Amino acid sequence: MLNPCDAAFLAGLSETLPPGTLREAEPRWLSEPRGRYQGQAGAVALPRSTAEVSAILRACAAARVGIVPWGGGTGLVAGQVMAEGPAPLLLSLERMAAVRGIWPGENVIAVEAGMTLQSVQEAAAAAGLLFPLSLASEGTAAIGGNLATNAGGTAVLRYGNARDLCLGLEAVLPDGSVWNGLGRLRKDNTGYDLKNLLIGSEGTLGVITAASLRLYSQPAARVVAMLAVPSPAAAQALLRLCQAQTGGLVSGFELIGRMGFEFLAEAGPALPLPFAAPPDWTVLLELGLPVAMEPEATMAGIYEAADGAGLVLDGVIATSEAQADQLWAIRESIPEANKRIGAVASHDISLPLDAIPGFLETAGVALAARADVRINAFGHLGDGNLHYNLFPARGRHRSDYDDARAELTRIVHDLVAAEGGSISAEHGIGRLKVADLERYGDPARLAAMRAIKAALDPAGIMNPGAVLRG
Incomplete structure (x- = not known):
């Protein structure tokens, strides 16, 4: 059992640390971006050195007080907030930034x-x-x-x-x-x-x-384009073409579904969009080229070959750094538009590349049979990572789907698992996906993870309840 980070513990800890290291927790340390969890903490420790971090962990281990490490607070799976159990000590390294x-x-x-x-x-x-x-x-x-x-x-x-x-x-x-x-x-x-x-x-x-x-x-030249494609399968073929023509110099290859553009138009942020009508599927492509490759000629050659193969329908090629940044701003603003609309359920998934087109089709049909939702699928197509997010139908609120949320996520994750994918591509497990890891994780791997945790952290003080159930 863990003990709370209470006044008696803090009084003893403060004697081993410089003044001002321990502070009362402010709201910014106790929230997470999606607003689903509200954290707690007996205090926040802000060390200035590794020696001070060592003293803090040593004291917490001796007193069996939980520690929740806090980075920038941007995590999306509640790894940085602990809502239940004895109040932990929050540990922020923001003063260690040299x-x-x-x-x-x-x-x-x-x-x-x-x-x-x-x-x-x-x-x-x-x-x-x-x-x-x-x-x-x-x-x-x-x-x-x-x-x-x-x-x-x-x-x-x-x-x-x-x-x-x-x-x-x-x-x-x-x-x-x-x-x-x-x-x-x-x-x-x-x-x-x-x-x-x-x-x-x-x-x-x-x-x-x-x-x-x-x-x-640094690449000698950066080339950015936004290209409308007929389908996700065409997008994958376009990626292979780009890699072949540049010798693997594709730095970014993002897939954007039509709903992403519609959400930006509906909720903002207000941005200039490159197409009069949003295509069903769009690719944001960035190349980082060496001196020997002329940027305009390289992109023109890619577009010509892609057009000849029926892989592109339309396109906009940035002619300046400012235009390149504007195209990337569209992609980077989709999560903010999602937040303003209010998601029913968000999924950070990865799939074998060849399984992505089939998954997108199958998942859409399966979800439509259960609930009337809008699907905003976008993400890092080149590495198989999709952000597959579900939103209320027009005129409805996310709270209308409270009873269906778990089942909708189960539909998505079951289909991902069936394709040999992952229910967490880049966001981690945190506290949000502990049950999902238990359901979809390999039993031998989970047993090994628990053994490692027990060996290195026998008191269970490190980020209690994250990744593995306490």
């Missing part, structure tokens, strides 16, 4: 976990390099949280998830011991891979305090 070092010749930067993703990108750019992880919430999301959830984003197709961009970690384990794994090695075959165990563990096995990250050369 660059530990940068090695341009090695394409490596070491940063503390509280840096925002945007700040990491800017530090890399100042050295003439690229940190390619990119999310709509990058101005707020912390890199420690990105690693703890193995964040994906729009550039996974070319550069990989957060896991693929990390060379080393510094982390504090549940007993307060510090793992000094902040290396810069590409190869280190010396036993179990603790780095990749902590990445994606959502704060349930320890606290990431710093990371060594892989950087890349």
Whole structure:
């Protein structure tokens, strides 16, 4: 059993920390973007160093007080809020936001976990390099949280998830011991891979305090286009064509269904849209090209070949950085439009690429047989990750579907599982999907996860109730 983070515990903890480290929890630390959970906390700890994080975890382990790590608060599966049980201590690393070092010749930067993703990108750019992880919430999301959830984003197709961009970690384990794994090695075959165990563990096995990250050369040219396509299958064929013609230089390949444009027109944000009437399916394509490839000629060649193969119906090619940013703004504003409409159920799923067209057709039919909903399907087609979200029919409210929500999600997830997909592509499990993980997870894998949790965190203080049921 865990104990609450009460006045007596805080009085003892405060004696080991600098003044001002412990604070009363403000509303921003106790909410999550979708508004479904309201968190609780006895206090918030804001350490300035790894040594202070170590002291906090050591004290919590001794007193059996739960800890909820808090990054930028942008997570969508309630991993950062604990609504039930003894009040935990909230741990925010926002004061730990320094660059530990940068090695341009090695394409490596070491940063503390509280840096925002945007700040990491800017530090890399100042050295003439690229940190390619990119999310709509990058101005707020912390890199420690990105690693703890193995964040994906729009550039996974070319550069990989957060896991693929990390060379080393510094982390504090549940007993307060510090793992000094902040290396810069590409190869280190010396036993179990603790780095990749902590990445994606959502704060349930320890606290990431710093990371060594892989950087890349900046592309010499960026080409962005929005292309109307006849179908998702045509979009996949277009991706293969683009990869073949550029030698794998596609940086982003996003699928947008017609409903995304309709929601933007209905609820905003107000943006200039490229087509007079929204196509059923659209692709947002970005290429990052070297000096040897002329941007306009490359995109013209792709469009001509795609048109000849019947893979495109219409298109807009950005002729400036401002226009490219405008096209991306359309894609990045769809989640805000979704929020304004109010989702009945949201699903972050991944599927084998060849299964996507069939899933979209089958799921639409299955859902229509159960309820009158609008479906907004969009996402990272190149890596198989779709955001498959259900919304009330026009004139109805999301609350009208309260009795159907669980069944609708079950329909979607059952179809995903039948295709060998995942019910959580990039958002994680948090607290929202614990039951889903139990239902769809492989039993042997779940048993191994529970054994690892018990070995590293025997008192169960780390993010109680997230990922694995307490």
